[in-house]
Amino acid sequence: MNQPTVVDLRHVSKSYSSGSKTTEVLQNLSLAILRGEFVTVVGASGCGKSTLLQLIAGLEQPSSGTIDTKAKIAFMFQDANLLPWLTVRQNISLALRLAGVAKTDWAVRVQELIDKVRLTGWEEARPHELSGGMRHRVALARCLAQGAEIVLMDEPLGALDAMTRDHLHEEIERISREAQLTVVFVTHNMREAVRLGDRVILMASAPGRILHEEKVALVRPRVMDSPEVASLAAKLTGLLKAAGSYEKN
Amino acid sequence: MKRTKSKTTLSGVWQVLWPKLLAIVIVVLIWEGVYWLGLRPSFVLPSPGETFRTLVAELATPRLWSAMATTLGRAIVGFSIAAVIGTALGLAVSSWRTLRLAVGSLITGLQTMPSIAWFPFAILLFGLSEQAIFFVIVLGATPSIANGLISGIDHVPPAYRKLGQVLGARGFALYRHIIFPASLPAYVSGLTQGWAFAWRSLMAGELLVIIASKPSLGETLEFARQFSNAPLLLATMIVILILGMLVDGLFSMLARQVRRRRGLLAE
Numbered sequence: 299m300n301q302p303t304v305v306d307l308r309h310v311s312k313s314y315s316s317g318s319k320t321t322e323v324l325q326n327l328s329l330a331i332l333r334g335e336f337v338t339v340v341g342a343s344g345c346g347k348s349t350l351l352q353l354i355a356g357l358e359q360p361s362s363g364t365i366d367t368k369a370k371i372a373f374m375f376q377d378a379n380l381l382p383w384l385t386v387r388q389n390i391s392l393a394l395r396l397a398g399v400a401k402t403d404w405a406v407r408v409q410e411l412i413d414k415v416r417l418t419g420w421e422e423a424r425p426h427e428l429s430g431g432m433r434h435r436v437a438l439a440r441c442l443a444q445g446a447e448i449v450l451m452d453e454p455l456g457a458l459d460a461m462t463r464d465h466l467h468e469e470i471e472r473i474s475r476e477a478q479l480t481v482v483f484v485t486h487n488m489r490e491a492v493r494l495g496d497r498v499i500l501m502a503s504a505p506g507r508i509l510h511e512e513k514v515a516l517v518r519p520r521v522m523d524s525p526e527v528a529s530l531a532a533k534l535t536g537l538l539k540a541a542g543s544y545e546k547n
Numbered sequence: 548m549k550r551t552k553s554k555t556t557l558s559g560v561w562q563v564l565w566p567k568l569l570a571i572v573i574v575v576l577i578w579e580g581v582y583w584l585g586l587r588p589s590f591v592l593p594s595p596g597e598t599f600r601t602l603v604a605e606l607a608t609p610r611l612w613s614a615m616a617t618t619l620g621r622a623i624v625g626f627s628i629a630a631v632i633g634t635a636l637g638l639a640v641s642s643w644r645t646l647r648l649a650v651g652s653l654i655t656g657l658q659t660m661p662s663i664a665w666f667p668f669a670i671l672l673f674g675l676s677e678q679a680i681f682f683v684i685v686l687g688a689t690p691s692i693a694n695g696l697i698s699g700i701d702h703v704p705p706a707y708r709k710l711g712q713v714l715g716a717r718g719f720a721l722y723r724h725i726i727f728p729a730s731l732p733a734y735v736s737g738l739t740q741g742w743a744f745a746w747r748s749l750m751a752g753e754l755l756v757i758i759a760s761k762p763s764l765g766e767t768l769e770f771a772r773q774f775s776n777a778p779l780l781l782a783t784m785i786v787i788l789i790l791g792m793l794v795d796g797l798f799s800m801l802a803r804q805v806r807r808r809r810g811l812l813a814e
Contacts (some may be wrong), residue, residue: 357712373713379706382809383728392724396714426810444714 303368304448304480305331305354310363311505312349323349325505327363333447336474336481338495340488340534346506347484348376351450354482369480372446374454378433380425386412386436387421393443411439414473431462435469442477449474451483455490464522467493471519488531488538493522500534502541510537593778602782610762615786618753618764621677622794625684626745632685633692633741637734638722640693641700651697658690662748666755677761680752687748688741695737699730732805739798746791764790 312324324346331337339347352358353365355373380389390411391404399407412421415435425433434454441449451470455463471494474481485491491498495514502509512534516526575595582594589597605611640647640654662683669679703726711725727734753765764787771780806812 355713357709371713375706375710377706379710381707381710381725381728383731383805393714396716396720396724424808424810440714 301332301334303330304333305329305368305482306364306366307354308364308366310353310360310365312346312353312358313361322505324353324360325507327506327508329499329508331448331480331482333369333480334478336471336483336494336496337499338491338497339482339484339499339501340486340491341501341506341509341538342503343486345501345503347486347501348452349506350501351452351482351484354448355450367448369447370445371448371450372441372444374434374437374441374449374451376453376456378425378430378437378454380433380436380440382425385422385424386417386428389425389436390439390443393440397444399443399445407443411442414442414476415439415469429462430458431466434458434466438470438473442473447478448480448482451481453484453486456485456487463490467522468519470494488535489522489527492516492527492531492534493520498534500538502538509541510534590775591777593781598778598781598785601778602785605779605782611767611783611786614762614764614767614783615790617761618749619790621680621684621753621763622745622749625681625749626688626742628681629685629688629741629745630692630738633689633737634696634734636689637693637696637700637737641697647697654690654693654697657686658694658744662687662744663751663755665748666752669752670756675756675758677756677758679756680749683752684745684748688745691744692734692737692741695740696730696734698737699733700726702733703729732802732809732811735798735802735805739795739802742794742798743791746794750787 307327307329310324310327311322313320313322315321327350339350341347349358351373353360354367355371356367357373381392384392387408390408394404394407395401409421412418415438417432417435417439420428420432425436428436437454455466458466467490470481470483473479481494483491483494492514498512498514499508500510500512501507512530514530516530520527578595582589582592586592593601636654640651665683665686666679669682673679673682707725707729708721711721716724750765753763754769757766757769764783767783768780768787771777771783803812
């Protein structure tokens with residue numbers, strides 16, 4: 299892939315202090331993500347995957363090292379994190395409003411996004427009236443409404459059933475390709491990482507660091523339960539296990 | 548279909564209404580029983596029948612309506628001032644740590660102070676005037692409203708704040724779109740409690756501060772006591788109770804609406 303780098307992390311470390319105790323969460327992490335790339339990050343719970351995303355998003359500051367981002371960033375949370383007092387339409391239009399989009403364009407743009415995530419007819423529903431999968435679709439539409447080129451996804455599908463998750467994999471893949479997004483997708487599910495990623499980053503724990511990077515050459519569309527995906531996932535899991543950084547999920 | 552829907556609505560209204568009606572019937576029966584026992588003379592404790600006849604007669608005259616208008620007007624003005632001050636104070640205290648350290652516990656302390664204790668000071672400051680009544684209403688209601696908002700803001704889930712940050716909401720926009728709506732249920736609870744304090748303060752004030760040419764419910768109570776007109780006294784108390792319940796019902800409706808919109812009410 300001959301694309302410019304849009305996220306560049308160099309020698310990034312992150313520590314938290316509590317009283318006299320300092321915990322190093324990330325250690326000397328360097329990573330370059332290219333425009334349009336779909337990068338998946340896998341590791342055991344507590345290995346610093348979410349911290350990595352928060353650092354890229356600017357929600358946290360690194361203790362040392364530099365982070366350079368060259369495009370606008372949107373963030374998709376572990377739970378959809380929709381605002382319960384707003385309808386689907388209002389949740390999405392809030393993102394447009396805060397992104398500075400002219401009010402006259404909101405209605406058309408929101409409808410486009412709702413259609414894109416296949417929620418037509420649910421515009422006036424409130425979050426509690428939607429299923430888990432539908433809430434994540436709204437969260438995805440809200441990310442797109444921000445007009446960001448980079449989307450950070452923090453285990454967004456972890457709590458969903460297998461069928462809904464498969465549907466959303468297809469949606470995320472389709473939408474990120476159509477909108478030419480750069481995606482950093484954190485998961486603890488190795489098959490999901492192989493299913494979605496152009497590149498899989500394996501992270502070791504305590505302190506969090508990059509253990510291995512794997513370019514995924516499998517043709518798309520991929521299926522999570524296909525022998526090719528399963529075989530590569532097993533190989534990568536073996537690497538994590540060998541490093542003592544894998545919990546069976 | 549329409550008929551089924553209206554039947555369902557009527558049935559719903561009846562479901563809500565019958566326990567209240569039963570409670571009223573029980574209270575009236577107990578009252579009637581105490582009256583018949585003759586524990587107190589009838590000019591001190593009149594029968595429910597005589598009290599309700601007085602109430603109906605008073606409702607047919609402009610005096611009671613005028614008193615209700617004065618009292619409700621004072622309640623609305625006093626509560627509105629308290630809502631503005633309480634909201635501003637709540638926002639300020641929850642935003643500035645130093646201010647919270649300075650006055651946070653003072654607000655809670657003021658909330659526990661009986662409003663009637665303020666009246667001697669209020670009368671010294673403003674004389675026997677409406678300002679004295681408003682002063683005590685505002686002091687009575689403001690701490691509850693401010694504390695409701697402070698508690699609401701303190702309990703905004705960190706995930707919402709993070710979302711606001713990610714969406715680019717800063718300063719006023721963060722409060723307008725995320726923090727204030729997220730704290731609305733607690734704020735409405737604070738307003739409801741503030742109303743109760745305002746109403747109590749007002750009644751205490753109207754008993755103490757009687758202004759000529761401005762008949763009020765408190766003043767009616769005081770005159771009924773002075774002239775030993777027990778049926779009028781009890782009828783006025785019933786009016787005060789009903790008005791308080793009606794406004795409380797409006798706040799409950801508002802709170803239910805807020806909760807329903809968030810999916811926090813069982814259908």
